[in-house]
Amino acid sequence: MLKTYQLEASVFDKQDTKPKHVKSLTLSDIKRLPKFEMDATMQCAGNRRKEMSQVKEVKGLSWNCGSISTAKWTGARLTDILKAMGFKDEDFNKKYIQFEGLDVDPTGTPYGSSIAMEKALDPNQCIMVAYEMNGEPVPADHGFPLRLIIPGVVGARNVKWLKKIVLSDEESHSHWQRKDYKCFNPSVDxxxxxxxxxxxxxxxxxxxxxxxxxxxxxxxxxxxYVTVRGYAFSGGGRGIARVDLSLDGGETWLNAELDNNGQSPYKSWRGHSGGHSTHP
Amino acid sequence: MLKTYQLEASVFDKQDTKPKHVKSLTLSDIKRLPKFEMDATMQCAGNRRKEMSQVKEVKGLSWNCGSISTAKWTGARLTDILKAMGFKDEDFNKKYIQFEGLDVDPTGTPYGSSIAMEKALDPNQCIMVAYEMNGEPVPADHGFPLRLIIPGVVGARNVKWLKKIVLSDEESHSHWQRKDYKCFNPSVDxxxxxxxxxxxxxxxxxxxxxxxxxxxxxxxxxxxYVTVRGYAFSGGGRGIARVDLSLDGGETWLNAELDNNGQSPYKSWRGHSGGHSTHP
Known part of the structure; x- marks a missing residue:
């Protein structure tokens, strides 16, 4: 499969029946683009759903707090790929950029998602098409050969087994973009x-x-002394400024020590505090 | 004063004793740059401090919920001004952009603030140097002749009576950037x-x-029926996706109708709901 694998991209105008300006790059083409490396944390939108369900029953996999992790990703910038494919400024004059994976649902429809074009083109957003995870080719489970990485955006938009990119004025029509991963008030089911x-x-x-x-x-x-450890993560690729910790139900507060207080969008924290025992 | 008024900008390297590449533009120069117009909401960082003080005493002016408003601003983009001044790419290779007003404190020190250069250069951020407010020259109280407008950033950084811009690796040394407008945990005073x-x-x-x-x-x-009205504002120039309203202490929730659901970073909302009386 890998010999014939190509990442495809195209432009879709609503009045057209099929995409135009179809371009593609092989995996080797992509690896020849400027190499980019970053630590990024990815979190499932349903992280801690188990705890949410203790307040009010929520549909979906009963994740505890572990549906989040950080990896070192290596790949090419999404914008470098699109430019290498030969797209022109006018092609980027669309509202959304859609992504499709190689994986299909029982009806044969590929997994898909989309993000705003404005975000995709923003040079500060560091959106990457990764071919390595922690220094190895991206494992099959994590999206081999190519996985999209959008720091701070829910895992569902970080498309695995990336196959197709479409520049369009519409969001992806996929179930996961349109009929799932949306928020409502607690009285809606x-x-x-x-x-x-x-x-x-x-x-x-x-x-x-x-x-x-x-x-x-x-x-x-x-x-x-008791030692309290945990993690804090601020979405959107932003950092954590401060973690406050209370061992007495909010009467007094301590500043937690932060680990990894560097460039990474991921920050873990650790707290030490004195004078209180049990049941923090 | 207006005849001699010039907006100045310069670059400051830490090893230097004074700024270099000092440039300036007159008000007429700035008005000849591409005209840009936007509705933007500005909020004092202390909005609702009166309510905060009901929970725990907070230092500062006792604002109720009215220290926020929306206006139509007209002016030039900050980046267009800096380019018109002739700054080069390497000048923008600094961490911060500092702003100084014409107003001085009792010691003679001008009001100052700074924001990250990354934000200042981001074309999606719409940072403006305004010479008109609601179609009239910016009133004296609001910063005549020029006021900086940074949508979604606390009022304190939207410098009035703007006089000087400095590209630097350091944040503004002003009291208001370094010794005020910072957040701490509730046990810190x-x-x-x-x-x-x-x-x-x-x-x-x-x-x-x-x-x-x-x-x-x-x-x-x-x-x-009771009608409930209010406003909602999402910082950083972002929009409001949804306002939920409960008239029974959180048992059931309604979606409020949003006014102004257009391009503006400001969204007001209005809710109608049925079947509940008094004490919402």
């Missing part, structure tokens, strides 16, 4: 929601999790 | 805060206010 008027979820909100000690566990603090 | 390690507040978080009916008022709902 799957029977009453109006997917057509709701926005597709893109950037993730701030997330903060205490991973140690685990929920409902009892710990001792013989020396007057 | 003005005596214990460490301004040097905290980030300067830039983009504002989401804000939503019920302005009608007023707080603690009793209203009748004889026909089974």
């Amino acid at each position: 799957f029977n009453t929601c109006d997917f057509d008027t709701a926005y597709a979820v893109q950037e993730t909100p701030v997330q903060s999790v205490i991973s140690e000690p685990s929920a409902s566990s009892s710990i001792s603090a013989d020396d007057g | 003005f005596n214990t805060c460490d301004f040097d390690t905290a980030y300067a507040v830039q983009e504002t978080p989401v804000q939503s206010v019920i302005s009608e009916p007023s707080a603690s008022s009793s209203i009748s709902a004889d026909d089974g």
